[in-house]
Amino acid sequence: MTSFEELGLSAATLKAIAELGYEEPTPIQARTIRRMLDGADVIAQAQTGTGKTAAFALPIIERLDTRSHHPQALVLTPTRELAVQVAEAFQAYGKYHQIAILPVYGGQPIERQLRALSRGVQVVVGTPGRLLDHIRRGTLALDQVRTVVLDEADEMLDMGFIEDIEAILQETPSERQTALFSATMPQPIVDLARRYLRDPERIIVQTEQMTVPQIRQVYYEVGGRDKFEVLARVLDYESPSSAIIFCRTKSEVDALGQRLTARAFPAETLHGDMTQVQRDRVMARFRSGQAELLVATDVAARGLDVEHVSHVINYDIPLDPEIYVHRIGRTGRAGRSGTAITLVTPRERRLLKLIERSTGAPIQRLRVPTIADVIARRRESFKETLRETIAAGGLEPYVSIAEDLGEEYSPTDLAAAAFKLLLGEPPEDAEDLLAEQEPDTTEEEGGRRPRRRREQSFGPERGMTRLYLDVGRNDGVRPADIVGAIANEANIPGRAVGAIELFEHFSFVEVPSNLAERVVRALKRTTIRGRPIAPSLARPRRATGGARSGERR
Structure with a gap:
């Protein structure tokens, strides 16, 4: 079996693809990379x-x-979505090479592309129409291009781009390297290859359909800014017994782990920069159920053997269908049921369709749960827990209490009072809570701004409510800044502000419960150290969770 190391790739490239979770080359990669490194068509x-x-x-x-800051490689794609996808892949693969990549396509302001071209780029990925536009304007010179790639050539043929492609190829040096990729080879594509490729190597790969476990596969389409809010809502709704949440990079893993912990989700993080001792400690907590959520990169999750994972969540959709299959295979093991959830932004729809075609398994789109959905799901879960408790027996010590009170109150009132003690009082503004604005799930980018969710919160001290602020030490924020903002904007005495906990990316502050809503409204209109505060009522801590240690006032 050929490895990426055996293909002759540099250490910088190997490091980048290892972080993306690539373990071994696919057949098309193993056969093509070597030939293209040799300069062959x-x-x-x-x-x-x-x-x-x-x-x-x-x-x-x-x-x-x-x-050199001149275009050296040109990739032609049939659609703007594919152009963006390919450009993002170049960015990921070339992470440690300090290269400049520019996607060029219609529908984007041309001034932005002109500025990038004037600064200098090494790789240009674009659709034929917009590329020709730049060539005719004189803003894109192809005289130093070494490699041209025609990606999905048959689709470009179907869209009527053959003449444009030939016009673009004629602007490139005749001694260039050319690579043509196509799922089918209709005669016009064969003729094109005969005219513009030099003694090309023909590579044909027969694809076997990838299989996926028989698990529930769903996705939520979200606006990019709302991704975390949707994740938090889905976790509240699904209440996974254990879940692995996949991110693409180590920095994203750390940031997401901190945000989840701030919302009192019991989460641990796992990535390649951790020592073996740290990794073992994290996995011990996850396997024992002390941590319900494991946020990880693909590399860190290699070889994990945890049978009880109920959910796999793709916080970042993978760039490769094989990685998707590898990820979701972590759930539904040993004959158990499992759920795979993917968060998809509008620009990532093509990646999702690619995964569906490659696996042959449809992925169902779901509506983001509302707060009313979450409350209803919790109630049903609670009722099921009661049924299981009754079936398990062992209620004798409590029967005498029920019988004594049964002489004064009806069974229904007794049960309702017990539920109230266990579940907490519903908020007085329940109608407002259920009507609260939902996270943005717009179909197109540039839609509504993210909308903050509110959750019932219980302060750590009587009469106080804990607020979450989306600023922390890394923003240069001090406790005095928070006190000053609350006192000035909400017009309450600074001495009324309670404990403040500062973390790297977020903070907690306690305020009098009767003033909490006024403080939230006031802070939404201001900034601290130039940063929006994005205040919200903090999620109550779980017994197994809790925020990581931070500076406390």
Whole structure:
């Protein structure tokens, strides 16, 4: 079995693809990378989802001259969505190479593209129409291009781009390297290859459909800014017994772990920068159930064998269908049922469709749960717990209490009072709570701004309510800044502010319960150290969770 190391890739590239969770090259990668590194022209016939983007992107990155700021590689794609996807893949693969990549497509302000081109880029990925526009304007010079890639050539043929492609190829040096990727090879594509490729190597990969476990697969479409709010709402609704949440990078893992902990979700983080002792400690807490959530990168999750994972959540959708299959295989093990949830932004729809085609398994779209949905689900869960408790028996010590009170009150009133003690009083403004604005799940980017959720909160001290603020030590915030903002904006005495806990990316502050709503409204209109505060009522801590230690006032 060929490895990425055996293909001759540099240490910087190997590090980047290892962080993305790539373990071994796919057949199209193993056969194409070597030939392109040698400078050969290539005709690769392979279905979408076989890893062909990495097959041409990796050798291009290896051969770039980072000292030059002129376009050295040009990738033509049929759609703007694919152009963005390919550009993002180049960014991920070239993370440690200090290269500049520019996606060029219609529907985006051309001034932004002009500024990027004037600064200098090494790789241009674009649709034929917009590329020709830049060529005719004189804003894109292709005289130093070494490699041209025609991605999904058959689709570009179907869209009527063949003439545009030929016009673009004629602007590039004749001694360039050309790679053509196509799922099918209709005659016009064969003719195009005959005219513009030099003694190309023909690579044909027969694709076997990837299989996925028989588990429930769903996705939520969200606005990019709302991703965390939707995740928190879904976790409240699903109440997973244990879940692995996948992010693409180590920094995203740390940031998400901190935000979840701030909301009192019992979460642990796992990534490649941790020592073996730290990893063992985290896994021990996850396996024992002390931590219900494990936030991890693909690399850190390799080889994990945890049978009781009820949910896998793709906080960041993977760039490769094989990684998706690898991730969701962590749930539904040993004959158990499992759920795979993916959060998808509008620009990532193409990636989702690619995964569906590659696996042959439909992924159901769901509506983001409302607060009313969460409350209803909790009530049903509580009723089921009661049924299980009654069936388990052992109620004798409590029967005498029920019988004594039964002489004064009806069974229904007794049960309702017990439920009230266990579940807490419903908020007085329940109608307002249920009508609270939901996270943005708009179909298009640039839709509504993220909307904050409110949750019932219980202060750690009688008469006090704990607030969550989306600023922390890394923003230069001090306790005095928080006290000053509350006193000035909410017009309450600074001495009325209770304990303040400062963490790296967020803070907690206690305020009098009767003034909490006034403080939240006031802080939404101001900033601290130039940063929006985004206040909200803090989620009550769980017995197994709790925020990590921070500076306390």
